Amino acid sequence: MRYRKIMPLAVAAALALSLSACDRYSEGFEDGRGEGYAAGYAAGAALNGSEDGGGFDDGYSQGYSEGYSDGLKSASEYPPNGVQGGSEYPPNGVTDPSNGGVSRPDPVSPEQDSSGFVSLSDEVPGVLLELRYYSSYNFVGERIDGYEEPVALMTREAAEALKSAEEELEALGYRLKIYDAYRPQTAVDCFIRWSENGDTQMKPYFYPNEDKTALFDKGYISKTSGHTRGSTVDVTLFDMALGRDADMGGTFDFFGERSHRDYTDGLTEAQIANRSLLRRVMEENGFKSISTEWWHFTLKDEPYPRTYFDFPVKSLD
Numbered sequence: 001m002r003y004r005k006i007m008p009l010a011v012a013a014a015l016a017l018s019l020s021a022c023d024r025y026s027e028g029f030e031d032g033r034g035e036g037y038a039a040g041y042a043a044g045a046a047l048n049g050s051e052d053g054g055g056f057d058d059g060y061s062q063g064y065s066e067g068y069s070d071g072l073k074s075a076s077e078y079p080p081n082g083v084q085g086g087s088e089y090p091p092n093g094v095t096d097p098s099n100g101g102v103s104r105p106d107p108v109s110p111e112q113d114s115s116g117f118v119s120l121s122d123e124v125p126g127v128l129l130e131l132r133y134y135s136s137y138n139f140v141g142e143r144i145d146g147y148e149e150p151v152a153l154m155t156r157e158a159a160e161a162l163k164s165a166e167e168e169l170e171a172l173g174y175r176l177k178i179y180d181a182y183r184p185q186t187a188v189d190c191f192i193r194w195s196e197n198g199d200t201q202m203k204p205y206f207y208p209n210e211d212k213t214a215l216f217d218k219g220y221i222s223k224t225s226g227h228t229r230g231s232t233v234d235v236t237l238f239d240m241a242l243g244r245d246a247d248m249g250g251t252f253d254f255f256g257e258r259s260h261r262d263y264t265d266g267l268t269e270a271q272i273a274n275r276s277l278l279r280r281v282m283e284e285n286g287f288k289s290i291s292t293e294w295w296h297f298t299l300k301d302e303p304y305p306r307t308y309f310d311f312p313v314k315s316l317d
């Protein structure tokens with residue numbers, strides 16, 4: 001008799017465990033979905049080629065709205081074989097609801113070969129790691145799919161440039177703290193599914209002023225990310241004398257204007273100076289910044305500008 005009560009719970013628990021962090025709240029999945037696709041297609045139609053490939057943070061505002069004008073372009077290179085941006089989502093030939101039912105071509109499979117990648121802890125031993133997507137302190141609130149071990153991976157070329165930046169900063173009394181580096185396509189797909197479900201547990205910390213259902217439309221979340229190409233990193237400054245992060249006047253992954261690189265409203269001189277220092281040193285060492293996120297940098301001469309990887313984040317062989 002006891003089992004009659006226990007079994008349904010066990011089944012429910014097993015089902016919950018089988019779902020990823022981005023699938024746990026399925027109610028509301030359909031809400032706004034068509035609108036999101038429509039925004040994506042519209043953006044894709046307006047764009048061709050990409051400076052920075054979009055993704056949760058890259059695509060943030062620049063890809064889908066006013067960012068076009070400052071030369072920053074959106075996620076139009078995925079898949080990387082000439083299919084125009086925005087037109088290949090949803091993937092796998094799923095019918096596009098916003099385009100009269102025209103079937104889309106299958107995307108190129110994301111690359112699984114990690115041989116061009118290195119561990120930042122090995123190549124840039126000075127960095128601190130605070131890998132938010134391996135933890136539950138991120139906008140989803142759980143570890144993100146594809147992050148299997150607490151390591152930060154990047155292409156060898158990007159790691160070498162980061163080492164140079166790190167050494168320059170160390171001489172000034174700082175270390176680089178890494179929030180995210182290489183991000184598998186699996187993780188980006190997880191973000192997209194999360195954007196379509198009903199979960200809002202982390203809203204007070206990451207998007208207090210935004211309606212979650214609008215995050216896709218507004219470009220806060222996109223279908224690809226420059227991080228997936230392996231030469232993009234999210235970083236902040238750690239002040240060695242103070243023993244804590246430098247005050248940047250904002251927090252990582254905050255969905256809002258305060259995250260804009262050049263935002264100054266209400267910021268102190270010190271906060272503005274810290275943002276400026278991070279940007280200057282990263283840019284002098286081969287990285288480019290984006291206008292929408294003070295923490296996000298991509299190697300200018302990235303070795304795989306059109307390749308989106310999908311091997312899991314874990315120790316390399």
Ligand SMILES: [Zn+2]
Nearest residue numbers: 057233234296
């Ligand atoms: Zn980023």
